[in-house]
Amino acid sequence: MSKVRVRFAPSPTGSTHIGTARTALFNWLYARKTGGAFVLRIEDTDKERNTQAALDELLSGLKWLGMNWDEGPEVGGDYGPYFQSQRGDFYKEYLQKLLDAGRAYEQDGAIFFKLEGERYTEYDDYHKAEIEKVRAEPVVIDDLIRGKVTRREERDFVIVRSNGDPSFHFVNVVDDIAMEITHVLRGEDHLSNTSKHVELFKAFGVKPPVYAHMPMILKDPKLGKGKMSKRDRGALIEEYQQRDFLPEAVVNFIALLGWSPKDDQEVLSIEELIERFEVSDLQKAGARFDEKKMSHINFEHMKRLPIERYLAPAKSALSKAGLIDDATDDAYLTQVLTLCQEKINSFEDLPAFSAYFFTEAYSVDEKTDKKMRKRADAGERLGEAIPALEALPEWRADSIESALQGLADEKELKVFAWFPLLRFGVSGVGGGPDLLPMLETLGQKKVVARLKKFQASL
Incomplete structure (x- = not known):
């Protein structure tokens, strides 16, 4: 088997969702488990929606969670991510291959990928017009989580928009080819795209990577039904940073959203997660978010911290609450925190729990x-x-x-x-x-x- 190469390819359009972080984590764990490579690729071809603030938050969150990537353009002696917006010439080269092979054509200013198969027209009630369709061969996706999934593309699809920007489907496949990606672990919402991607791989004469489509993260039952949105409490990685959660606890919790080790142990270090992680153990059913479980796992990780590591996040929480400053005696602070360590679930609870140690104005x-x-x-x-x-x-x-x-x-x-x-x-x-x-x-x-x-x- 060739060396495993996985990629995390987010589009920075807003705050980093816990589901986005989970996609990164499962790819990162698989790369570390197999001794493979974890590639970070920023899908920023949608210039109207992508923002620098969202990108900065994404990169900050990945670094905070400890998910380092293995290659990319060198930036100040370190690796930066790949940016699709900087690879335009490369996409033009691959587009020309499709045009030369008769597998792409221009229409109304856009460029379409041409499917192979028998063509026929059918009246479309929505468009109120005759639409050309194609009886293409069915695409069989051998998914590591869902088993064999059969889908069929019925219409040619856009690979370059009328404004000249390449589409997600096109750049996704071209970059996977160029970066020699062997496995694609992503959310199940992308399963509907996969047949298009497989068709493009076939047109380029390249074997597609192995796919694994992960379940959606569902709301905490107390918050309602359905998929967890960015508006739900606990949905954003930035929130955990602001609430002084331990990054290793957040990683532990996220890993349990759709995966669990065979012995059902829940509190795991990063090293244990890498050792035990298997893609075959990922579940098909939706993963239910549970804030109480998140707090419990954070508490267990907090209890295990050596006091010297406990000090930094504790100081951060107490400083933000105005209870300590640079003049606070470290020996006294260490004594207080040693007493508190096994009593609180999170550092955000620490100020209220310990205020009377630092001020006479306690509740x-x-x-x-x-x-x-x-x-x-x-x-x-x-x-x-x-x-x-x-x-x-x-x-x-x-x-x-x-x-x-x-x-x-x-x-x-x-x-x-x-x-x-x-x-x-x-x-x-x-x-x-x-x-x-x-x-x-x-x-x-x-x-x-x-x-x-x-x-x-x-």
Whole structure:
């Protein structure tokens, strides 16, 4: 078997959809799995719709996800993508081959590809005119996901528009030939195009690549039915970047939209995805987007991060929320984040979860506030705990625990009689990181001051 060569050929007309990223990912995984080449080719012949902003976002998203491509024109010592808009002379050369062979002709300023087969006319109700059709041989597509699919082209089709721009079908095939693409993995919405492409390959005397048409990504059931659109929450790669999701978690989640390893393991590293990926395991049925699953996978990847890697995205989220700045002590920040790491699903939740570590202007949970104030012993318990904590010569979790246990023994109560009041008094919430390490991290001065303030408000 010749070396696998796959391509990702997007048209940059807007924000990068999760389905576009999945197409890139499955091609990238297949190339890495087989030791093949992953080619990035920008289909930008539609000058009216393609934008530089969309291209910049696309390239930024690919790099953020870690999907590096293997070849292209050199740009500053690195590879840039191929741009179809820069390959006009090349397309003219291939067009001339079809014209010379009698497989293309001009009509109304456009150039059409001429199908082989018996020609006849048929009245078309939509166009209100006689339309020439062709009884061409059926095209059998041996699809890696869908099996054998038979389609038949019935009409000649445009390969160069009347404005001189080559059509998608034409440049797609010419570039696949020139770049020696062996496998084409793309969305099932392109299946209807494939018979045209096969006809063009035949006209050039070239064997078509192997095709695999992937299922559509469907909306989260909570958002309705049908295909996921760019307007749906979670549909855009840029959104995950802005929400400080981990790129490796996004890659993991996207990979599970239409594919799964045979042991049904869901949380996978990039290396594990490459090792386990098989095109034959791609499903035919639509892949259902699930935001809860995305959050869960992100959480699992966050838990596994070494703290030194956890710091960068955490700092980004806290800085955007205005909770930290360049003057924030890194040692203190590391302590706080170590406590938070196993408690939050995403970095976008981190500011709200940890605000009381960084500011006195933190939110107070009203429900927990009412619950604490209803306790008849709230003032008494705080009156016992504050002096005991204030008197500690060393502020460590174990010494805090000993002081509270001493109170419990003295009052013949369980130590948890103080815990909820202490937690709420210093954080304004009823849950969070383990209490004793949290108190140690906040520091004696801050803890005692907040508890006194809470006591005074009762």
